[in-house]
Amino acid sequence: MTDTLTIRRPDDWHLHLRDGEMLKGVLPETARDFARAIIMPNLVPPIVTAAEAAAYRDRILAALPEGMDFQPLMTLYLTESTDPQDVAAAHADGLITAVKLYPAGATTNSASGVRDLDNIQKVLEKMAEIGCPLCIHGEVTTDTVDIFDREAVFIETVLDPLRRRLPELRVVSEHITTKNGVDYVKSANRNLAATITTHHLMINRNHILVGGIKPHYYCLPVAKREVHRLALRVAATSGDSRFFLGTDSAPHTDPNKESACGCAGVFSATNTMACLAHVFEQEGALDQLEGFTSLHGPAYYGLPVNVGTLTLKKHTHPIKFPARIETGEGPVTVFDPGLDIYWSVE
Numbered sequence: 001m002t003d004t005l006t007i008r009r010p011d012d013w014h015l016h017l018r019d020g021e022m023l024k025g026v027l028p029e030t031a032r033d034f035a036r037a038i039i040m041p042n043l044v045p046p047i048v049t050a051a052e053a054a055a056y057r058d059r060i061l062a063a064l065p066e067g068m069d070f071q072p073l074m075t076l077y078l079t080e081s082t083d084p085q086d087v088a089a090a091h092a093d094g095l096i097t098a099v100k101l102y103p104a105g106a107t108t109n110s111a112s113g114v115r116d117l118d119n120i121q122k123v124l125e126k127m128a129e130i131g132c133p134l135c136i137h138g139e140v141t142t143d144t145v146d147i148f149d150r151e152a153v154f155i156e157t158v159l160d161p162l163r164r165r166l167p168e169l170r171v172v173s174e175h176i177t178t179k180n181g182v183d184y185v186k187s188a189n190r191n192l193a194a195t196i197t198t199h200h201l202m203i204n205r206n207h208i209l210v211g212g213i214k215p216h217y218y219c220l221p222v223a224k225r226e227v228h229r230l231a232l233r234v235a236a237t238s239g240d241s242r243f244f245l246g247t248d249s250a251p252h253t254d255p256n257k258e259s260a261c262g263c264a265g266v267f268s269a270t271n272t273m274a275c276l277a278h279v280f281e282q283e284g285a286l287d288q289l290e291g292f293t294s295l296h297g298p299a300y301y302g303l304p305v306n307v308g309t310l311t312l313k314k315h316t317h318p319i320k321f322p323a324r325i326e327t328g329e330g331p332v333t334v335f336d337p338g339l340d341i342y343w344s345v346e
Ligand code: NCD
Pocket: 016, 042, 107, 108, 109, 137, 218, 219, 220, 221, 248, 250, 251, 264, 265, 266
């Protein structure tokens, strides 16, 4: 039996760190295990200019506890008034790693997102020209489209036409939650990859709704039927380099989650690597974990892999992860995988 597994230090290709006291509270949970992360720009107000990204990066580095080694990979929040030259300069300086597209109204703090892709054509063309990846929250926001269908409809009506119009644009389809998403990524032989979260490999929509409503499993895109979860597990554990980890760890305080109108977001930074070891072991694919967490992402982004390593250990007893962490803004509940996990990070 494998009881320890040493892999290259992982990266998180989709992470929400917030700002202020929340940033201070959650950053060590990621920096403990991960060397780098793509930092989501959906603050209030969002990070839309290079200057704002530089200031936010400095606040993240200032919040990093002494002795921890972590590099935030910054992104800009794309709006209909984003200046292509500002994006190009920030990318050339290494200040930003990618640009994030939120359809307006798709999720938490996305009110300034894009309403009409025609209005961002110039900036997308510039990004294609300079090789700056576009990270996409792939859900339509049309009222008449069922929330469980929003990803599949987005692929057909927005993503595929966009990629046909601009085949040189490097796209990351973020936090895919459907078999449709898996199949679409597999159908592309260049310039398309996808991130998958830890929680979407472990829960389906029943976890949210059966036996009482469970707000801590509610995130966007919302977890789908079991058939979709199984397709995500096959993709993540297959060794296909087009799929890699983006936890979408997204902290909200417990009062904001446990509310008549609870916020979307699962906070999984604390136990993500242990949960993933469990998933990959269940799939008989522990040998593919390193690719998913540490190799495929850097390859797609054209970055070096990390020099350091991370060791996971399998115990004979289940590991007790904290139910919540305390932050200066209030308690934040940690993702509960709903089953015993025997793995921990050494
Ligand atoms: C994210 C958040 O809270 O910022 N929420 C979520 O459910 N994933 C926003 C997002 O990435 O959709």
